[in-house]
Amino acid sequence: MRHFVSAACGLWLTAVAPVLAEPVVVVELYTSQGCSSCPPADEFVAMLASDPRILPLALHVDYWDYIGWADKFAQGKFTDRQRAYARAIGSRTIYTPQLIIGGRDRIEGFAPGETADRLRAQMEASSPVFLVIKREGDRLMIRAEADPPLDAPVRVQLVRYKPQETVTIERGENAGKTITYYNIVTSWEGIGNWEGNAPLELSAPYTGTEPGAVILQSEGPAEILAAVRVD
Secondary structure: OHHHHHHHHHHHHHHHOOEOOOEOEEEEEEEOOOOOOOHHHHHHHHHHHOOOOEEEEEEEOOOOHHHOOOOOOOOHHHHHHHHHHHHHOOOOOOOOOEEEEOOOEEEEOOOHHHHHHHHHHHHHOOOOEEEEEEEEOOEEEEEEEEOOOOOOOEEEEEEEEEEEEEEEOOOOOOOOOEEEEEEEEEEEEEEEEEOOOOOEEEEEEOOOOOOEEEEEEEOOOOOEEEEEEEO
């Protein structure tokens, strides 16, 4: 069935010459500069980022700021997103560090072995969604098809991130440490909904030089059905 989707996309591909970015497995790291157990996970992001099949994204939360060091990358909306993941499975507890792989697998703490197993399984899995993008000036053209059609709508999301920045932490649990952070999310916005029955054709503003990603995710938040980088 994948061949049918690819063929059906062929006319659109020829017409607008999209970027045929490879699909990636999204790994969300919920972290904080004020969390003493987070630096190993922060460093792990750099290793994951070296694999083109994986897109690690560091979302800095703000609930550690009270300890005495305000995380310069933290946003309340990232804390809200982590809490929404917890509510989706009936939990009231959130952790740092926490990895959420493909919107589905949750790992509390730094567990590289378990993370590798979950990543391997997701990279070997197939998706019914075929996603392509093209940047035209300050706009991003997005197209997707699903075969078979989806049973429920998905959220179309646009993420922007900073590749890396080094921070010297002066107070709090990590006082005195200088840490380099990678793939630091600066914005995560919903830009539309897609029913998954007819092809998706959508455009969105995309200015500046920061890299990003387009992510199609089930409501919940839950499983990420497709994701591609925007360089």
